[in-house]
Amino acid sequence: MMKRTIPVMIASIAGLVLVVAHFIPPAQSWADEVSSWFQILAAVAFILGGASLFKIHLQKISDQRPGWGYSALTIVAFTVTLIVGIFKIGVPPSESFPSMPWSGDYVGDGGVLWWIFTYIFTPLNATMFALLAFFISSAAFRAFRAKNTEAMILLVTATVVLLGQTYAGTLLTGYDWINPHLQLKSIVDEWLMPVFNASGQRAIKIGIALGIVSTSLKVLIGTDRSYLGNEE
């Protein structure tokens, strides 16, 4: 009862309040109250997430499972970032409140968290994303084969977009004697993206929206309880 019925009731009431507030403007203050509670609960979820991360990685270190060194690194990085962020270490006071030592923004210039972000997080994050260029080029060679009609359509479209999105499109077709509508850039900008792509995307988005409505209704009336996890 306590484990499942009450959470289902909370979810249903919160959801219904938001739906009602959308159609009945005087009920907007209720929706604001629910939204505030959501934000408080989300903040608590951050604490739970952090605790869970600690538990899992400490367990891994304690059992000396393969890769436990990475877990140790994760815990050290997490703890350091958390402490320097919470205590605003190195952050200068806000110009508006110079006498208050903790009044500066947590990512204020010169702070340790700002340093970690600028010199560790940013290069690592950007490097991981930049590696995609290498994997995409390898995949383009290995997987992009005209094995059937669908693959051929995809291949031709991808090539046109790849060329049209750079100066190559202008170099290849950007001449006065070629009809402007047949130039690669125009084919991408006037046909592929706004006609074929946009119509497909709209259909997908409408489909997703209908799916969300149906799933939300199931959650509101309590027939879908999958978000509560397993019975055990």
Added chain:
Amino acid sequence: MQFLTNGQLDRRWIFLGMLLAIASPILLQVTFPEKPSPKTIDVFNAIDQLSESSRVVIACDFDPASAGELEPMISAIVRHCALKRHRMIFLTLWLPGAPVIKSNIRMLVDEFPDYRSGIDYVDLGYQPGAEVVLKVLTSNFKKQCSSDTSGRNTADLPITAPLTTIQQVDLIVSVSTGFPGTTEWVQYVGSPHKVKMVGGTTAVSAPSLYAYIPRQLISVLGGIKGAAEYERKIMDHYPQLEANQSAREGIRRMGPQFMGHMLVVTLIVLGNILFFVEKRKGTDR
């Protein structure tokens, strides 16, 4: 290291090719002329046609992984807004977006020293809560953003004092990649409350936003190409930017993109030639 083995190219050659393709235009500083597309012109007009001192929300919903594509875009938009003397309200729904705002404000203050915090711009920083933040902003702006990142009460700042809801701003510029981002801004603010919006996103995400043009979004800048075209467009209108090297960061990055794309197209063609040669050999046998 053999170049070709059983119709397969050793991937180390491919990686080396990509390294050279990306590095050579950077080292040789190769750039290409850009011609703004209709979508870029629409974004430009949306900002340019606002009257002076209009309030523009600039949402920086991305992290450093996408900054390579999106930072030149947001910098160009901030420059354009400053040239038009618009008032800018910065905020982000992404935690790593907060330092992105800071770096743009640094650029703004360096290039436009007369811009004053709290009057001409405000940094509202990271707003945790994704869509819920947007819902609250539409019903009670100051409940969600009670203070800026300096700890000043938004009710006391001239730029935010008159705002009771976010619908009162003149334009929302959402530069994002992923969730929460431009899609959520459209669904919770732009579309239901009829607020004018333009978007900016990475090249891979742009096709999903084109579906919202022109009713929910005025237009969208897609990837570094969109940023480069936008830089060209504002330089054409404000020639004083021509001398500013950091105002052509997107144009500079189109060189590596051009070479990278050419390599990928070459690899696709090469892969298919080898595929058909192997297929023919199999048929002949």
